[in-house]
Amino acid sequence: MAERRVRVRFAPSPTGPLHIGGVRTALYNYLFARQHKGDLIFRIEDTDSNRFVPGAEEYILESFRWLGIQFDEGVSFGGTHGPYRQSERRDIYKKYVQVLLDAGKAYIAFDTPQELEAKRSEVSNFQYDASTRLQMRNSLVMPKEEVDALIAEGKQYVVRFKIEPNEEVHVHDLIRGEVVINSSVLDDKVLYKSADQLPTYHLANIVDDHLMEVSHVIRGEEWLPSAPLHVLLYRAFGWEDTMPQFAHLPLLLKPEGNGKLSKRDGDRLGFPVFPLDWHDPKSGDKSSGYREAGYLPEAVINFLALLGWNPGNDQELMSVDELIQLFSLDHCSKAGAKFDYKKGTWFNHEYIMKKSDEDLAVLFRPVVEAQGIDASAYSDELLARMVSLVKGRVNFVKELWNQTRFFFVAPTSYAEKDVKKRWSEDTPRIMNELIDLLQQMEDFSSKPAEEKVIGWISEKGYHLGNVMNAFRLAVVGECKGPHMFDITELLGKEETIARIRRAVEVLK
Numbered sequence: 193m194a195e196r197r198v199r200v201r202f203a204p205s206p207t208g209p210l211h212i213g214g215v216r217t218a219l220y221n222y223l224f225a226r227q228h229k230g231d232l233i234f235r236i237e238d239t240d241s242n243r244f245v246p247g248a249e250e251y252i253l254e255s256f257r258w259l260g261i262q263f264d265e266g267v268s269f270g271g272t273h274g275p276y277r278q279s280e281r282r283d284i285y286k287k288y289v290q291v292l293l294d295a296g297k298a299y300i301a302f303d304t305p306q307e308l309e310a311k312r313s314e315v316s317n318f319q320y321d322a323s324t325r326l327q328m329r330n331s332l333v334m335p336k337e338e339v340d341a342l343i344a345e346g347k348q349y350v351v352r353f354k355i356e357p358n359e360e361v362h363v364h365d366l367i368r369g370e371v372v373i374n375s376s377v378l379d380d381k382v383l384y385k386s387a388d389q390l391p392t393y394h395l396a397n398i399v400d401d402h403l404m405e406v407s408h409v410i411r412g413e414e415w416l417p418s419a420p421l422h423v424l425l426y427r428a429f430g431w432e433d434t435m436p437q438f439a440h441l442p443l444l445l446k447p448e449g450n451g452k453l454s455k456r457d458g459d460r461l462g463f464p465v466f467p468l469d470w471h472d473p474k475s476g477d478k479s480s481g482y483r484e485a486g487y488l489p490e491a492v493i494n495f496l497a498l499l500g501w502n503p504g505n506d507q508e509l510m511s512v513d514e515l516i517q518l519f520s521l522d523h524c525s526k527a528g529a530k531f532d533y534k535k536g537t538w539f540n541h542e543y544i545m546k547k548s549d550e551d552l553a554v555l556f557r558p559v560v561e562a563q564g565i566d567a568s569a570y571s572d573e574l575l576a577r578m579v580s581l582v583k584g585r586v587n588f589v590k591e592l593w594n595q596t597r598f599f600f601v602a603p604t605s606y607a608e609k610d611v612k613k614r615w616s617e618d619t620p621r622i623m624n625e626l627i628d629l630l631q632q633m634e635d636f637s638s639k640p641a642e643e644k645v646i647g648w649i650s651e652k653g654y655h656l657g658n659v660m661n662a663f664r665l666a667v668v669g670e671c672k673g674p675h676m677f678d679i680t681e682l683l684g685k686e687e688t689i690a691r692i693r694r695a696v697e698v699l700k
C-alpha cells in the first residue's frame with residue numbers, strides 16, 4: 193500500500209473550557225502533523241446538544257491562537273472536507289446509518305427508556321447484545337410492516353449496531369501495542385436517535401474520520417475502551433483498508449500520582465488546569481488559565497510536550513521546531529504522566545531567561561501600568577535595562593514589579609531592621625559627603641561611579657559594608673536588590689542624590 197498522507201484531527205466537544213489534557217492531545221497531533229508534513233484538522237463534535245455550552249468553541253480556538261498551535265483545515269479554517277461541525281453534517285450521517293441498516297449491520301429499536309430500565313432491574317448485568325436482543329422490541333423481531341407503521345406513527349426509535357458475538361477484535365495501538373478483546377463483551381451501541389435526528393459520538397466520529405481521510409487517531413486514553421467498537425464499525429462499512437492507526441495517549445495524573453488530574457487538584461494546590469480563564473455561562477463556575485496566570489505560551493508548550501513523551505534522552509528545553517523534529521509516538525509512554533506543576537513554573541523561568549530584555553519590557557509595561565504608574569514616562573530601553581537586572585530572580589513577568597518597584601517609586605519609609613543595623617549616628621555626615629562626591633561626577637554610569645565611590649571609601653578609611661548598605665537603604669528603602677551602581681545609573685544622578693537627601697532628613 194502506498195504511503196498515506198498524514199492527516200490528523202483534534203475533535204473536541206464544545207462542553208466547556210478545554211482541559212489542559214486536551215491541549216496536550218492537540219499539541220501531539222500538531223507536532224505529528226508538522227513532522228510528517230501532513231494536515232491538522234479542527235473538528236467540532238457537537239452531536240450531544242444537551243452538553244453544548246455557548247462560548248466553548250471560541251474559547252478552544254482562542255487557546256490555540258495563544259499557544260501558536262495552527263490548524264490547516266476545519267471549523268473557522270475552511271478546507272475541502274467540510275463542513276467540520278458535526279451538527280452541520282446531519283444528512284451525511286443519516287445516509288451512512290441507512291447503509292448499515294440496508295446491510296443488516298444495524299437495526300431499529302423501539303424500547304423506551306422505561307422498558308430498558310425495567311429490563312435492567314429484572315436481569316442483573318443486563319446488556320443489549322446478541323444474547324438479549326431477540327427478547328427486545330426491535331426490527332429484528334418485528335415484521336417490517338409493524339416497524340414501518342410505528343415509524344410512520346411518529347414513535348421514537350434508535351438505531352443500534354448489531355455486534356456479532358464471539359469475534360476477536362484487534363486494536364493496533366501505536367503506543368500500547370496490540371489490544372485484543374472478544375466482541376461479546378460489547379453491547380449493541382446506539383448509533384442514531386430519531387428524537388434529535390442526530391448520530392451518537394461513535395458513528396459521527398467514524399464516518400468523519402473516514403470521509404476526512406484521517407490517517408492517525410491520536411487521542412486521550414479515555415477513548416481506548418471505544419476503540420474496539422470503532423474497529424468493528426470500520427469493518428461493517430468495509431473501510432478496513434483505510435482505517436486510521438490509533439494512538440491512545442497516557443492520562444495526566446494528579447501531582448501526587450494517585451488518579452486522574454482534575455480541576456479540584458488545581459484549586460487545591462494553586463495551579464491552572466485550563467489554558468485560559470473561563471467563566472462558565474451555565475454554572476457560573478470560574479476557572480483560571482495559564483495565560484492569565486502569567487505563563488508564556490512557549491513554556492506551556494514545552495511543559496506539556498514532556499507530559500507523556502520524552503526525546504529519548506534527558507533534554508528538557510526544546511523549542512517548537514525542535515519538538516516537531518524530535519516528537520515520536522514510539523517515545524510516548526503507556527503509563528500516566530504525573531502533572532508536576534512546579535516543573536511548569538521552572539519552564540516559565542527558563543523561557544523568561546531566554547527572552548530578550550526588549551521582549552520582556554513589552555510584556556512588563558502593562559504590569560507597570562496596572563500599578564497605577566504612568567509607564568509612558570519610561571522608554572522601552574529603560575524598562576529593558578531594569579528587567580535585565582532582575583529577571584534571574586523571577587518565574588513570572590508580573591513578579592518583575594516587586595523586584596523593580598523602587599525604580600518607579602522612591603522610598604518614603606525604610607526597612608526597620610536595616611536601619612537599626614546600618615544607619616548610625618555618623619551616617620548622615622558620611623551620606624552628605626557621598627552626595628558631594630556624586631555631585632562632582634561627570635560619568636554616572638555603573639563602572640566609573642563604582643570606582644570613584646569605592647576609592648573614596650577606602651581613602652577615608654570607612655567601613656565598606658556600612659557605607660554601601662546605608663547608601664542602598666537610602667536609595668532602595670531596604671538592603672536588597674541588584675548591583676547598587678546599576679541601580680544608580682538607571683535612576684540618574686539627580687534622583688539618586690534626592691533620595692539620599694530625603695533619607696538623611698527622615699532618618700537623621
Ligand code: GLU
Nearest residue numbers: 203204205237397411415
Ligand atoms: N469528541 C471527542 C472528545 O471530546 C473526540 C475523541 C476522539 O478524538 O476520537 O475528545
